[in-house]
Amino acid sequence: xxxxxxxxxxxxxxxxxxxxxxxxxxxxxxxxxxxxxxxxxxxxxxxxxxxxxxxxxxxxxxxxxxxxxxxxxxxxxxxxxxxxxxxxxxxxxxxxxxxxxxxxxxxxxxxxx
Amino acid sequence: xxxxxxxxxxxxxxxxxxxxxxxxxxxxxxxxxxxxxxxxxxxxxxxxxxxxxxxxxxxxxxxxxxxxxxxxxxxxxxxxxxxxxxxxxxxxxxxxxxxxxxxxxxxxxxxx
Numbered sequence: 001x002x003x004x005x006x007x008x009x010x011x012x013x014x015x016x017x018x019x020x021x022x023x024x025x026x027x028x029x030x031x032x033x034x035x036x037x038x039x040x041x042x043x044x045x046x047x048x049x050x051x052x053x054x055x056x057x058x059x060x061x062x063x064x065x066x067x068x069x070x071x072x073x074x075x076x077x078x079x080x081x082x083x084x085x086x087x088x089x090x091x092x093x094x095x096x097x098x099x100x101x102x103x104x105x106x107x108x109x110x111x112x113x
Numbered sequence: 114x115x116x117x118x119x120x121x122x123x124x125x126x127x128x129x130x131x132x133x134x135x136x137x138x139x140x141x142x143x144x145x146x147x148x149x150x151x152x153x154x155x156x157x158x159x160x161x162x163x164x165x166x167x168x169x170x171x172x173x174x175x176x177x178x179x180x181x182x183x184x185x186x187x188x189x190x191x192x193x194x195x196x197x198x199x200x201x202x203x204x205x206x207x208x209x210x211x212x213x214x215x216x217x218x219x220x221x222x223x224x225x
Contacts, residue, residue, distance in 0.1 A: 034213055043115060043203060043216035044156075051212070090156060092214075099169040101146065101214060103156040 002027045004093050006104035013081045014112050021076040021107045023091030033074040034092040034101070035065055044090060050074060061085070081111045116140065119204050119217035127225055131192040134220045138185055138206030144168070145187040146207070146214060147179055151200040162187055163209060194224045 003026045013019045025031055032051055036044040048059025055067045065076045074091060091104040116139035126132055138145050147159040158171035162181035173179075176194075181187040191198060201221050205214035 032212075036216075043117075043218045044205075044214075045115070046213045046215065049213050099144075099161055099163075100158055100171060102158065103148075105155040 002093055002095050002098065002100065002102045004091050004102055004104040006089075006091055006107045008107050009105075010108040010110060012110045012112060015083050016080050019078050019081045019085070019109065019111070021089050021091075021109060023074045023076065023104060024072050025074060025091070025093040026072065027093050027095035028098075029096040031072075031074075032094040032096065033065075033067060034094075035059065035063070035074075035076050036090045036092065036103075038088040038090065038106070047076070047089075081109075083111045083113050085109060086111045115215040115217065117204060117206050117215050117217035119202075119220050121220055122218065123221050123223075125223045125225065126194060128194055128196060130194050130224075131190065132194065132222065134189040134191070134202050134204075134222075136187045136189070136204030136206075136217060138187070138204075139215055141208070142206035142215070143185065143209050144207045145181055145185070146205040147173075147187070147189050148203040148205065149200045150203060150219070156203070159189070191222070194222075196224050198222065199224045 005024045034049045035047040038044045050067045058064045094101045118137040120135045143164045146161045149157045159173040161169040179189045201219045203219045205216045
């Protein structure tokens with residue numbers, strides 16, 4: 001069965017500092033991995049994905065994520081956080097051979113001015 | 114704007130009632146997914162349709178049903194509503210073979 005874990009309910013970081021939001025996954029076969037962001041009362045917006053190829057994936061708004069197969073992780077990172085990055089972040093996985101996208105429970109990022 | 118349209122945006126109803134949520138996918142997307150987001154359970158996958166056919170099923174209750182029509186819009190029917198069904202219901206669509214999902218703004222259901 002597929003699963004995604006986001007071990008931190010909330011991450012606080014000072015503006016200008018680097019941020020990391022953690023995600024680990026379990027899936028049969030090759031993983032397809034995604035990050036989404038949700039602002040209050042809005043739908044989820046796609047940030048980036050890993051399908052194949054380079055382990056470091058770059059996405060929207062300066063975010064990037066690193067796929068680590070041995071640690072089954074796909075952590076979201078940004079070199080310099082902005083207050084406007086404050087939102088709810090979801091990691092999702094889809095295993096090859098399945099059509100289900102499974103989402104983590106979300107991590108609330110708070111960037112402090 | 115993701116291109117996925119959901120109606121209604123808000124819905125308030127009573128226990129025991131039935132409601133229908135509607136979703137229009139992005140132009141060209143054949144796959145539609147339904148998710149339920151509640152405060153204590155995160156984002157739960159309900160069901161997926163591809164070009165009118167059910168393709169994957171998640172934690173969808175028997176009181177809930179869905180379908181995708183020939184014009185590719187989809188409807189999620191929720192019946193015998195309970196207080197615990199109060200949630201945000203999202204529709205998403207994707208290109209097939211599926212890459213990222215594109216989400217609508219959601220339908221907020223309140224059951225009183």
